[in-house]
Every structure is written in C-alpha cells, then in structure tokens.
Amino acid sequence: MASFLLRKIRRELDSLTSSQLIIVLFLLTFFLLLPLGSILYKGFVVGNHFSLAYVEQTFKDPQMIKIPPNTALMKFTQIYRFKLLPNGSRALIPINILAIGSEGPDFGYILNSIFVSTSVMIFASIIGVIAAFIIARYDFPGKNVFRVLLFIPLLATPFVNAYVIGKVLGTSGLVNYLLNNVFHLPYKLVISGLPAVIIIQTLSFFPIVYMNVLSSIINIDPSMEEQAENLGAHGLKLFRTITFPLSLPGLASGATLVFVFSMEDLGAPIGLAGAFGNGLHTHLMSFYVFSQFQQAYSLSLVNPEAYIVATIMLTIATIGFIIIKKYVSLRQYAMLSKGGRWSPRLSRPKWLGLAGVYAFMTLLVITASFPQFGVIVLSLTNWATSGPLPTHLTPNYILALVEKPGVVQAIKNSATYSGLAIAITVLLGTSAAYIVARRNITGREAIDVLATIPIVIPGIIIAVGFLVFFGSLFPNTLFDPFINPGTLLIFTYTVRRSPFLTRSVFAGLQQTHVSLEEAAMNLGASRTRTFFSITIPLVAANVIGGSILSFVYMMNETSTSLILGSHQPSQGPITFLMSQVIYGSGQVSAVSIAAALGVLLMTLQIIAIAVSNYILKQRVAFLGV
Amino acid sequence: MVNVKLVNVTKRFGRVVAVNKVTLVAEHGEFFTLLGPSGCGKTTTLRIIAGLEYADEGKIIFDDTDVTDLPPYKRGTGMVFQNYALWPHMTVFDNIAYGLKIKKLPKDEVRRRVKEVLDLIKLTGMEDRYPTQLSGGQQQRVALARALVVEPKVLLLDEPLSNLDAKLRVEMREEIQRIQKKLGITAIYVTHDQEEAMVISDRIAVLNQGTVMQVGTPQELYKRPRNLFVATFLGRYTIAEGLVKEVSSEGLVLLHTPAVKLLGIVTSPEIRLKEGDKAVAIIRPHAFKFHEPQTKSSPITGVIEWVSYLGPYYEARLKVGKLSFLMTVDPSIKVEVGMKLTVYVHPEDIVIFPAKALREESYGAELK
Numbered sequence: 001m002a003s004f005l006l007r008k009i010r011r012e013l014d015s016l017t018s019s020q021l022i023i024v025l026f027l028l029t030f031f032l033l034l035p036l037g038s039i040l041y042k043g044f045v046v047g048n049h050f051s052l053a054y055v056e057q058t059f060k061d062p063q064m065i066k067i068p069p070n071t072a073l074m075k076f077t078q079i080y081r082f083k084l085l086p087n088g089s090r091a092l093i094p095i096n097i098l099a100i101g102s103e104g105p106d107f108g109y110i111l112n113s114i115f116v117s118t119s120v121m122i123f124a125s126i127i128g129v130i131a132a133f134i135i136a137r138y139d140f141p142g143k144n145v146f147r148v149l150l151f152i153p154l155l156a157t158p159f160v161n162a163y164v165i166g167k168v169l170g171t172s173g174l175v176n177y178l179l180n181n182v183f184h185l186p187y188k189l190v191i192s193g194l195p196a197v198i199i200i201q202t203l204s205f206f207p208i209v210y211m212n213v214l215s216s217i218i219n220i221d222p223s224m225e226e227q228a229e230n231l232g233a234h235g236l237k238l239f240r241t242i243t244f245p246l247s248l249p250g251l252a253s254g255a256t257l258v259f260v261f262s263m264e265d266l267g268a269p270i271g272l273a274g275a276f277g278n279g280l281h282t283h284l285m286s287f288y289v290f291s292q293f294q295q296a297y298s299l300s301l302v303n304p305e306a307y308i309v310a311t312i313m314l315t316i317a318t319i320g321f322i323i324i325k326k327y328v329s330l331r332q333y334a335m336l337s338k339g340g341r342w343s344p345r346l347s348r349p350k351w352l353g354l355a356g357v358y359a360f361m362t363l364l365v366i367t368a369s370f371p372q373f374g375v376i377v378l379s380l381t382n383w384a385t386s387g388p389l390p391t392h393l394t395p396n397y398i399l400a401l402v403e404k405p406g407v408v409q410a411i412k413n414s415a416t417y418s419g420l421a422i423a424i425t426v427l428l429g430t431s432a433a434y435i436v437a438r439r440n441i442t443g444r445e446a447i448d449v450l451a452t453i454p455i456v457i458p459g460i461i462i463a464v465g466f467l468v469f470f471g472s473l474f475p476n477t478l479f480d481p482f483i484n485p486g487t488l489l490i491f492t493y494t495v496r497r498s499p500f501l502t503r504s505v506f507a508g509l510q511q512t513h514v515s516l517e518e519a520a521m522n523l524g525a526s527r528t529r530t531f532f533s534i535t536i537p538l539v540a541a542n543v544i545g546g547s548i549l550s551f552v553y554m555m556n557e558t559s560t561s562l563i564l565g566s567h568q569p570s571q572g573p574i575t576f577l578m579s580q581v582i583y584g585s586g587q588v589s590a591v592s593i594a595a596a597l598g599v600l601l602m603t604l605q606i607i608a609i610a611v612s613n614y615i616l617k618q619r620v621a622f623l624g625v
Numbered sequence: 626m627v628n629v630k631l632v633n634v635t636k637r638f639g640r641v642v643a644v645n646k647v648t649l650v651a652e653h654g655e656f657f658t659l660l661g662p663s664g665c666g667k668t669t670t671l672r673i674i675a676g677l678e679y680a681d682e683g684k685i686i687f688d689d690t691d692v693t694d695l696p697p698y699k700r701g702t703g704m705v706f707q708n709y710a711l712w713p714h715m716t717v718f719d720n721i722a723y724g725l726k727i728k729k730l731p732k733d734e735v736r737r738r739v740k741e742v743l744d745l746i747k748l749t750g751m752e753d754r755y756p757t758q759l760s761g762g763q764q765q766r767v768a769l770a771r772a773l774v775v776e777p778k779v780l781l782l783d784e785p786l787s788n789l790d791a792k793l794r795v796e797m798r799e800e801i802q803r804i805q806k807k808l809g810i811t812a813i814y815v816t817h818d819q820e821e822a823m824v825i826s827d828r829i830a831v832l833n834q835g836t837v838m839q840v841g842t843p844q845e846l847y848k849r850p851r852n853l854f855v856a857t858f859l860g861r862y863t864i865a866e867g868l869v870k871e872v873s874s875e876g877l878v879l880l881h882t883p884a885v886k887l888l889g890i891v892t893s894p895e896i897r898l899k900e901g902d903k904a905v906a907i908i909r910p911h912a913f914k915f916h917e918p919q920t921k922s923s924p925i926t927g928v929i930e931w932v933s934y935l936g937p938y939y940e941a942r943l944k945v946g947k948l949s950f951l952m953t954v955d956p957s958i959k960v961e962v963g964m965k966l967t968v969y970v971h972p973e974d975i976v977i978f979p980a981k982a983l984r985e986e987s988y989g990a991e992l993k
Binding site: 004007008010011014513515516518519520521522523524525526527529530533534537538 | 675676677679681694696697698699700701702703704706707708710711712713714723724727728768771772775781
C-alpha cells in the first residue's frame with residue numbers, strides 16, 4: 001500500500017504540477033490564510049492563552065449591540081423661512097422637514113450591518129427578479145436600451161456616487177429644491193442614516209441579482225415551461241411553479257453575494273459621511289473596522305473589539321460562500337452563465353402590460369443610474385459649488401487628471417500595482433484552475449475553495465489581516481505595511497481579484513475537452529509541454545478576458561486601497577485619493593476631481609467589459625461579481 | 626510493433642469497480658477489439674494501456690517492458706480519440722506534425738513523413754486547412770494520421786467511428802483495417818457496436834461490468850459463446866427454456882421445452898448439466914434449415930406469424946406454442962403469414978446454458 005501511494009505521488013507530481021502547487025500554496029498561504037489567521041490570533045489570544053474576553057467585551061459594548069435599540073425612523077421639524085412674495089414683500093412661511101434615518105434606527109454596529117445587509121438583499125432580490133423576468137420573457141421596443149442601462153449601476157464610482165446621492169437628496173439638494181422652489185411646496189425630505197445606506201446599496205447591487213437570475217432563466221430548457229403550459233399552467237401560476245423554482249440557484253447566489261457585498265461596502269457610508277457628516281450611516285461594522293485601522297499608526301492603538309468585529313464579518317462571508325457553493329457551486333455557476341442556447345420564449349405584452357413594463361423599467365433605470373450620471377455632471381461642471389443645479393461647464397477637473405501631480409501620481413500608482421498584480425494573478429489563476437480542473441490530487445477541493453473564496457471575503461478584512469501579519473512579522477522590510485503599503489497592495493489586489501481569472505480559466509478548461517491534451521501527451525509531449533503548447537492556447541481567450549476584468553476590478557479596489565494606502569499617502573492608489581478628497585479634505589471643488597477620477601474608472605470599466613465580452617463571446621458572464 | 630499484455634488489471638472509481646482483474650494479450654500485428662455495452666470498462670481499459678489512467682492493481686507490459694507506471698508521453702502508443710481531439714488552433718499539417726516535432730526530427734523529415742501519411746489516408750493537399758474546415762470523415766482521417774505518423778508501438782482506437790454517419794462508418798472501418806494490415810501494427814480497438822467488432826477484428830474480448838467474459842475470433846464468439854452473456858450480447862437469437870432430458874456421451878444435450886424438443890451442445894467445460902436441470906437454448910436466426918438434413922437435427926413445426934422484407938433476405942417468426950422463433954429466410958423460399966412450416970436445426974447451432982445464468986449474466990434476455 002505504501003509503495004502504491006509512493007508510486008502514485010511520483011506519477012502525479014510531475015514538474016508542472018509541483019511548480020503549480022508550490023505557486024498556488026505559497027501565494028494563498030502567505031497572502032490569504034496567514035493574514036486571516038492573524039486576525040483570529042489577535043482576537044482570541046490574550047497573553048499566551050485562548051480567551052473569549054474580547055468577544056465578551058464586544059458583545060457587551062452598547063456601541064456594538066444597542067440595548068434597547070433606538071427604533072426611531074423619522075423626525076418631523078418645522079422651520080421658518082423668508083420667502084419673496086409676488087407683490088415684492090417678504091413673508092415668513094413654515095417649512096416642514098421630514099428627516100428619515102438621522103435619529104434612528106440604530107441597533108449598534110453589529111446589528112446595524114446585519115439589518116442593512118438583510119434589507120438590501122431583500123429589496124435587491126425583489127427588484128432583480130422582476131427586472132430579470134421582464135427582460136427574459138417580454139419583448140418590447142427599446143428593450144436593448146434598458147438592458148444596457150441596467151448595467152450602469154455596476155459601474156463603480158467609489159464614494160462619489162454616494163456623494164451625488166447626498167447632493168440630490170440632501171437638505172438643500174435637488175429634490176428639495178424642486179419641492180420648494182419649483183413646485184412651491186412647504187416640505188423638505190432628508191434621508192440619511194441606515195435608510196440612506198439601504199437605498200444606495202440596493203440601487204447599486206440589484207443588478208447582481210438581476211444578472212444571476214437572468215442567466216438562470218435564459219438557461220431553463222423551454223420544454224420545461226412548454227410542458228407545464230401543455231398541462232394547463234400559465235401566467236403567474238407558471239412563474240410560481242416552474243420558472244421561479246428553476247431560477248432559484250441564480251437567485252440564491254445573487255442574493256448571497258449582495259448580502260456579503262453590502263456588509264463589506266465602504267462606499268455608501270463614506271460617501272454619505274462626505275455629504276451629511278458623520279451620522280448613523282457610519283454606524284456599521286465595515287466603517288468601524290475601517291476607522292480603527294485607518295487612523296492606527298501602531299497596531300497597539302487598535303481597539304481589540306475591531307478584531308472580533310472583523311472575525312464576525314469573516315464568519316458571515318464564509319457562511320455566504322458555503323451557501324453559494326451548496327446551492328450552485330461556482331463551477332455550475334460558470335456553466336449557468338454560458339448564455340442562451342435555446343430560442344428564447346418571448347411574449348409581447350398587451351398595451352396595459354406594456355405600460356407597466358415601461359413604468360417599472362424607466363423608474364428603475366433612472367433611480368439606479370442617476371448617481372453615475374451625476375458623477376459625470378460633477379466632473380464636467382461647477383455643480384459641487386453651485387448649489388442645487390450646475391451653472392456652467394468646465395474642463396478643469398478632467399484636466400486635473402493629467403495636470404495635478406498628486407492625481408497623476410495616484411493614477412500611476414494604481415496602474416503599476418494593478419499591472420504587477422495581474423502578472424502574479426495570471427500565474428496564480430491559471431495554476432489553480434488547471435489543478436482543480438485537470439489534476440486528480442488529494443486536497444484539490446481545498447485549493448478550489450481557497451482560490452475562489454476571496455470573492456466573498458471583505459477587502460477590509462484582508463487589509464486588516466495584512467496590517468497585522470506583515471506589520472508584526474516583517475517590520476522595516478519591503479513588506480512592512482506602514483512603510484511600503486504599495487508592495488502589499490499588489491498582493492491584496494492579486495488575492496482579492498484572482499478569482500475572476502481563476503473562474504474564467506476554469507470555465508475555459510471545462511469547455512475544452514480533456515482529450516485534446518491527452519492526445520498531445522499520447523504523442524510524447526510532457527505535461528509541461530502540453531500545458532504550454534495545447535492548454536494555454538486553447539484557453540487564451542479566457543486568460544485574457546479574465547485578466548482584463550481582474551485588472552479593472554483592481555483599479556477600482558477600494559477597501560484595501562484605503563486602509564493600506566492611508567499609511568503612506570504618496571503610495572496611495574486612485575480610490576484612496578478619491579476617499580481623501582470626499583471624506584478627508586475640506587476643499588469642496590476637490591469632490592469634482594474625485595468625480596473626474598470616477599469618470600476615468602467608469603471609462604476603463606466600459607472598455608474592459610466590452611473588450612472581454614467580445615473576447616469571451618459571452619454577454620452575461622463574469623460581470624456579476 | 627509489440628504485443629500488449631494486461632495482467633490482473635483492476636481500476637476503481639470510488640466504490641465502482643470499472644475494470645476487474647482483466648488479463649489479456651494482444652499479439653504482434655493483431656487487430657484486437659474490446660467489445661461491450663456502455664459502462665463495461667472497455668474505454669477505461671484502453672486509457673490504462675495509454676497511461677491516461679493508472680491501474681489500482683495489476684501490470685501492463687509491452688513486449689517485455691513493464692510500462693505500468695510510465696506516464697502517457699513515455700509509452701509510445703498512438704491513440705485515436707472518440708471525438709478526434711484535433712487541436713482547433715493548429716492546421717492539419719501542424720496537428721499531424723506535432724508528435725514528430727516533439728521527437729525533434731529535422732524539418733525535412735517532418736515534412737516528408739506528414740506527406741507520406743497524408744497520402745496513406747488520402748488527404749493529400751489538405752495540409753493548410755484547419756480542423757473546423759474538414760468534414761467528420763476527414764477529421765477522423767487526420768486523427769488517425771496524427772496517431773500513425775509517429776510510428777507508435779501500438780495503435781489505440783477509442784470508438785473512432787461513433788460520430789460518423791452509417792455509410793461513412795462502413796467505409797472508414799474498411800479503411801482502418803486496410804491501413805492497419807498494411808503497416809502491420811498492433812491495434813487495440815474499443816467499440817460497443819458488435820457488427821463493427823465482428824467485421825474489423827482478428828480477435829475480440831467481450832467485457833461486462835469490468836470483467837472479461839470471453840476472448841476469441843469473431844467466429845468463435847458467435848458460434849461458440851462460452852457464457853450466456855456473450856451469447857445474448859452478440860447477434861440476435863431465440864431463447865427457449867426447458868428441462869434437460871438426456872446428456873449423451875459425446876456431450877449432446879436433449880432439452881425438452883413445453884413446445885419442442887431441442888438437441889444442442891454445451892460450449893464450455895465449466896458448464897455441467899445433468900438430467901432434470903433447468904436449462905435454456907440459444908438459436909441464431911440463420912440456423913434454421915428448410916429441408917431435412919442428413920444428420921441428426923431438431924425439427925420444429927409451427928405457424929408463420931410475421932414476415933418482414935429486408936432486401937437480401939426475409940425475416941420471419943415461427944410460432945410454436947408460447948415460443949416464437951426468429952429466423953432469416955432466403956428470398957427463394959416462399960413464406961407468408963399463417964403458413965404451417967417445419968424447419969430443422971443442427972445440434973451445433975443450438976447452444977445450451979444452465980437456466981440460472983439467465984438471471985445472473987444474460988444481456989437483457991427475457992423469456993416470453
């Protein structure tokens with residue numbers, strides 16, 4: 001038996017497999033497992049012993065879990081303002097301000113996060129399922145326009161989009177300007193706090209549900225529904241009994257991803273803080289961890305509760321990953337996204353239905369994409385300083401991208417880190433995908449999990465892990481996060497975004513019959529030679545497509561950029577600079593420079609999505625995560 | 626050119642035993658076929674020979690060399706895959722030349738040998754095409770050429786004809802046989818199509834559930850199946866159950882069925898029957914004679930209940946009690962439904978097995 005095992009090991013571990021294993025295990029151990037492990041160490045080891053003291057402290061902290069909770073939802077106040085009357089005189093008239101979210105609800109950081117993420121997941125699911133069903137099953141003029149517009153919320157413009165929402169919904173924002181000065185109504189509506197976070201996140205994350213459900217519905221064999229119709233089911237009954245259950249895997253993975261993304265999101269709380277100042281919208285786990293580590297120039301200054309909060313987030317993310325794995329394994333998920341192979345079942349709604357479809361879609365598209373359009377306006381005009389509406393165009397903010405040294409430096413930093421990270425990612429992603437797809441070795445499942453789980457692990461948690469692990473063990477080296485955050489950013493980018501490439505290559509390998517590689521080996525090519533002369537050329541499109549997407553997500557990477565970047569601002573990437581000008585600097589016009597950076601990121605994303613979709617010939621795949 | 630020996634080869638996938646203690650020898654220059662229903666382990670056995678899977682137990686020996694632990698690229702086999710596995714990013718020339726380039730042959734020789742093999746498979750002038758520009762039959766030829774051009778020790782073919790249409794399949798199997806005989810190479814061929822196996826093979830191993838049921842020439846397997854699986858898997862037949870009435874000294878068995886009395890043979894020394902045992906008889910459709918022969922034979926009298934025209938011959942069913950005998954009828958003999966008829970079967974054409982084998986090993990055979 002022992003000799004059999006030895007023979008097996010010798011056979012399976014040829015030079016290609018061994019080097020790939022070493023690459024994958026080294027990168028994932030040093031830049032994922034050990035940093036995450038060090039968070040647990042900090043949270044659960046006091047002195048030299050395992051201890052739950054910090055857990056107890058955290059759960060007893062009223063800031064973390066508020067007992068009793070504050071369940072106030074809105075506050076009504078009246079103020080008086082002078083108003084110019086048509087006859088030229090002035091009158092003092094009352095204005096009623098309805099403030100939602102500013103006073104509550106507030107359940108403490110931990111419960112707030114869970115409350116927000118659950119709400120976002122539910123709302124995003126409802127909107128996403130309806131939108132997906134309409135697009136998948138109805139044919140109506142202008143459908144393709146809506147299809148494109150539904151992707152706009154996915155274009156990340158970190159911080160600025162939330163700022164735009166504040167600018168529109170704030171006390172003196174566009175909505176209230178319309179209410180008071182155009183319609184002359186004596187009311188003001190101000191939404192902030194948790195409700196504002198929920199609205200912003202729902203609008204930016206519902207496309208994830210939409211796309212996952214859409215690809216599920218498109219992949220339902222039409223004969224499933226035709227058989228049900230043949231047996232007498234139609235309309236809502238057909239949807240409830242056949243279509244919806246068959247699209248559940250898409251909903252499950254989409255909803256779970258939305259929950260996790262909402263939990264780790266920093267864009268909404270930081271953007272709202274920029275618009276309204278620090279309020280209840282910052283009482284979230286993500287913001288708590290962020291604020292603890294952003295300001296900490298020494299780890300000893302960090303409140304140990306931050307490690308417990310980080311552990312909670314890590315645990316929830318892991319549970320989310322297990323749910324996705326269980327419901328639709330990521331493998332199946334890749335299959336799900338292949339796009340329609342069937343001729344679609346489309347029906348033309350009658351005029352009443354058509355009116356409903358247009359009303360829903362228009363409202364959705366406008367509310368969901370106005371932040372992105374607002375960012376464009378902000379970057380091209382004086383809107384940041386002009387009040388509710390912009391008054392003139394200016395090229396200054398776009399020009400700042402090439403003229404202002406700090407801005408140029410940030411763009412250079414981002415491009416350098418992302419470029420280097422892509423090189424490592426290609427090595428890591430192709431190796432991991434090849435091992436998982438093609439090699440039958442013990443522990444393959446573990447590699448599969450490790451290589452894909454970063455999709456759900458909050459970036460803040462990875463950044464904190466890097467700070468703790470490399471800050472404690474590698475002081476004053478190239479890997480010291482307080483001196484050289486840039487080096488570590490390359491690796492956080494690699495670890496966080498490599499799953500896109502891994503999954504892309506994995507999907508390519510699955511679609512390529514293994515006999516193509518076996519034929520080469522049969523003709524005398526070693527595994528290494530086969531890998532480079534057959535396997536890689538066959539999945540080249542997937543490598544390139546995956547790399548482009550990974551690259552763009554690296555350029556947009558927020559949470560690790562913020563936490564690590566803050567320790568050496570000259571090494572900070574684009575998103576760090578954006579957060580600084582929104583949240584940090586008092587100079588208002590700087591917001592417009594952040595918006596110009598946002599426009600740059602959006603442009604990159606559109607180009608990347610177009611190019612990678614062209615290369616991969618897939619309309620739906622990979623965008624979602 | 627080598628002989629290929631498998632000794633007690635076993636392969637498990639989880640709890641499923643895909644290949645169970647298989648021992649086989651394919652001789653020098655022999656066309657050897659692994660035949661069996663889907664899931665019988667024939668493809669796995671072939672892949673073990675190629676080194677694409679490794680056996681859990683047992684040895685694979687090429688001539689006198691133990692290759693059990695050699696990786697596929699050191700075995701020197703040439704394999705033709707079921708889906709051809711032509712590389713879509715390479716031209717026909719590059720596909721065929723791949724193995725030669727790996728051997729680092731000089732460019733001139735590579736070109737010469739690719740040209741030779743293209744002549745052999747009758748695809749001269751197609752060098753610069755890509756696989757997608759070829760028809761199914763042409764792709765098949767290129768796959769064969771790619772395996773042959775490296776002058777492999779043994780040619781392995783995994784259901785190479787299953788993706789072709791019926792007519793092309795017949796042409797290609799003759800072509801493959803012609804090339805194999807011309808090169809004198811040892812070939813191991815996997816198929817589930819018994820007719821294909823019969824036509825193309827020197828010898829066939831019939832596999833079922835990972836086990837070798839019988840090895841022999843097509844004639845041996847068809848006429849002398851040594852177990853009920855081989856008898857029922859190959860060709861068509863009529864099965865009749867009854868009681869053994871008498872076992873003669875020369876080995877003839879007299880079987881009394883409710884409808885007829887049949888005198889037949891047993892094919893394996895392992896089969897022991899005695900008077901009073903339950904047994905079944907297997908009779909092939911072509912075994913029925915319409916004139917009483919000189920030698921001992923079993924007469925069967927019944928009524929024609931069904932006739933079907935197949936071109937070169939008719940098929941008919943002869944109803945006798947509850948039994949219905951399937952027989953082929955020469956067009957020169959007039960048969961029609963309702964006709965009463967007596968036919969005769971030679972003892973050599975009636976093979977008798979113990980009835981319990983019907984449950985244990987037959988391939989989908991049922992008693993009426």
